[in-house]
Amino acid sequence: MNGRTGRRRMIALTGALAGTMLAGTAWAQTAPPFSQLLRQAEASPQVAVLEADVARAEGLAEQARARPNPTISVYGENFAGSSPYGGFGRTETTLQYNHPIELGGKRSARIAAGRAGVAAAEARGRDGRLAFAWELARAYGAAEVAERRIGIAEDEVEEATADLNVAKALVGAGKEARLRQLQAETELNTLRAELETAKANRTAALARLSALAGATTPYTGLSDSLLDRLATRPISGPLDPMQTLAVRAADAEREAAARRVDVQRRAAVPDLTAQVGVRRLEQDNATALVAGVSLPLHIFDRNRGNIAAAKAEARGAEARLAAARLEAQAEANAAVAMVAAADARAAAAERTMSTANETYRLARIAYEAGKSPLIELLAARHGLGVARGVVLDAAAARLDARASLARLSGVTITGEPVQ
Template sequence: MKPHFRSSPLAGLLLLASLGAAGAAMAEPAPPFAALLAQAQASAPRLAEARANIARAEGLARQAGVLPNPTLEFEVENFSGSGPFRGTSLSETTARVGQTLELGGKRSARVAAGRAEIDAARAQARRVEAEYAFDLAAAYAEAEAAERRLQLARESLTLAEEDARIASALVDAGREAELRRLQAQAAVEAARAAVQAAQAARETAFGALTTLAGAPAPITSIPASLLESAAPLFPGAAPAASATTSYLAAQAEREAAARRLRVERRRAVPDVTVSIGVRRFEADDAAALVAGVSVPLPLFDQNRGNIAAARAEAAAAEARLNAARLEAESAVRTSAARSAAAESRLSAARQGESTAHEAYRLARIGYEAGRLPLAELVAARRALAEAREQTIAAAVERISAQAAIARLSVVATPGEQ
């Protein structure tokens, strides 16, 4: 007889608890932003791609300096024919070695172009690193802000429930109409919906941070606040327009394009192939040296199409450099003003939150005493929630403004948090 197993609610609870414990073990809090950025240098796919592009450019540069391979030729003539040429008694055997000599400075032009490509790849990697630091700072700040918004929504729900309790007590005491109880309950339901929306936004923000950082385990919390940090996010990140990452990358690309144009022009010069060998005469039992020179006649292919394409590419790189210069000048001019405005906005938002908190406290006292209607209390509570949201948004904007300055800089190393 087979044993019969019956599931029980206790077994289900134990299973859920074990799964929850496993999920908690796999999750981890975020380290301070500086530490997270340092860790991401080795795990972020975007940075790994930039390093791979540098390695690719280095490999192509090594290949550019390699000489053409020599050719080995073996030739047999006048054998296995008819008449006196039957067999191999009158055959002639030639062994020849040939080498192509590149003229017009082709090899040196290729080597210079390869070095320029390495410089361009490194400049692009520095630009990617700076932009990645900006994106990671923004994602870190958004995750912390989402966590704070969830806390704010929960606090608003608690306040709404307390206001509903007070309204219900006043209705029971005959001091308010039944309509006030229904209005308070509607406010509670709206606050619950806001909590659910904030929870979903929090999960989305932390998921984006985990993906961007390339973290091996999901990031679930931020113990070290970035929004409350008073120190500059990236100290010393205030470059001139000619030293921004985008401008330097465009400048390196322009140089690489100019080097590629020089390579294509050098390719139009014909190469010379020289050869030397030994020829064996079977009939005379003798041998002699053979030598030759071959030069292609540039009648049809003069590499004009590739030269025109490279010239157009160089012109496009020059245009991109001019555009990058104008954009860098504009960004440098506005970045400092944006950062100062963000600091002022945050200070004003914090003062407004303090004022709104005091206004809500007084409104609640007045409502409990019967001197203010429920609408005044609800309006004060809504104003407090909006003031707290403004403080969070201003703190996020401050971090974004500081990170935007760092995105312009070659050095994207955050300060200690």
């Protein structure tokens, strides 16, 4: 029986038993399908950071609507001095209310800047979620690739074991030298070592996926194949690089920076403080009103440094937007080309695999019949192993290409839009 087919049946049987007998544990240890895993990862630290950034911007926007607080002051005059002010008979006590009045549209500028800050944070959040979905897809694919490499290694160990048994039989019959058996044993030991390495790589890949998804219990396997879902070319519309989430986020950052420049310019306008109070005149046993207006003199501090810093920040945001547009255009062209190349590579790898399978089958028949040396059988099996790796590498490259194209399109690798 073919080794890969037998192993798949065993995996399916094991999964069914685990789902029936240990359903809770299995779900805790097995990564769900990618779309479900992405939804569950909403509680991961990476997503929590993005949500916190949006909440921070919303808090700042709320604070921007606040008006300056008034003050109340109480003070006394003309007491505890020299005669005739030695006592409290001539004391003048004033209770005063001071109300600051913002001029120059400061509050409206702050509110506009706060709204722009929220929009920028939300745009960054959407782009960050899309980047997280892209990274999670690559981690999921890497774990699946690592799992399949174990399958390839197990196939090669199984085939090398069968070849060793044939070599032993031929040596026992006197048709092969003892050296051929040692060569087959050496090959088998090498493949077993590669199998252990593949298992270690799978553990590392699953640990990486678990950490990225925010899972407290490390995954021990995958419940779905992301590589198989990408075997067919998805239907996608034209890609507009200028509408990618990265460009939108950079544009929102530029708008927010421009609003902050306006805030700093308006901050240079002096504010009035209106004053009204009640004064108690002890000597005359009378009460009188007091009123006034104060205006700061902007002689030394004209907010020039903050204005210059805000302008520099705005220039940087403009430059980042221009760079994001150029990068998006280049990435779009590259992504479309890479997807086409990956599909062609995968098709060519499948043809190579078919040829390598037939070559190994014929080499095995010839060796068992004593018509070819062991070296040819080992070379054919090595070629088959290489072909299997080529197929897997092509599938991994296709996943990376599709993930990059999906990211530029604003959707996950499985087609869900990012909110």
